[in-house]
Amino acid sequence: METTNFTIQGTNIEMLPELFQKTLPKRRDNGHRYVSSSDQTLIYFWERFYFRIGSHLLVCVIFEFENDKRCHIEIVSGGGKAGTLSLTWGAENHSLNRVMKWFQTICTHKNNDWEIVHTG
Numbered sequence: 001m002e003t004t005n006f007t008i009q010g011t012n013i014e015m016l017p018e019l020f021q022k023t024l025p026k027r028r029d030n031g032h033r034y035v036s037s038s039d040q041t042l043i044y045f046w047e048r049f050y051f052r053i054g055s056h057l058l059v060c061v062i063f064e065f066e067n068d069k070r071c072h073i074e075i076v077s078g079g080g081k082a083g084t085l086s087l088t089w090g091a092e093n094h095s096l097n098r099v100m101k102w103f104q105t106i107c108t109h110k111n112n113d114w115e116i117v118h119t120g
Helices: 013-023 091-107
Strands: 002-009 032-035 041-050 055-067 070-079 115-119
Touching (some): 002 091, 013 041, 013 070, 091 115
Antiparallel strands (some): 002 115, 032 041
């Protein structure tokens, strides 16, 4: 299992999960979205089959809103192991990096003032 976490701040940060759901990742299913009763926590998760390892990989992205201008994000990528040595052949790390790159790209987009202020 691979994990990373970071914090994004800026105006209209509440739009971040909706934009995330619409644009990443390109997958066959829609995954699943969980919203806490307080609307402070949103969790997206989906599976992807990796043919080269013959296994599914689960990716989970957790949005925790601290306030209307700050959001803590946790990405977890797990599973995808195959064989007697339980090797992932880079599938977990690849998925984690792919999601992280999306956040880095969206934060540098000229139509918003979002920035990554803390990386864990």
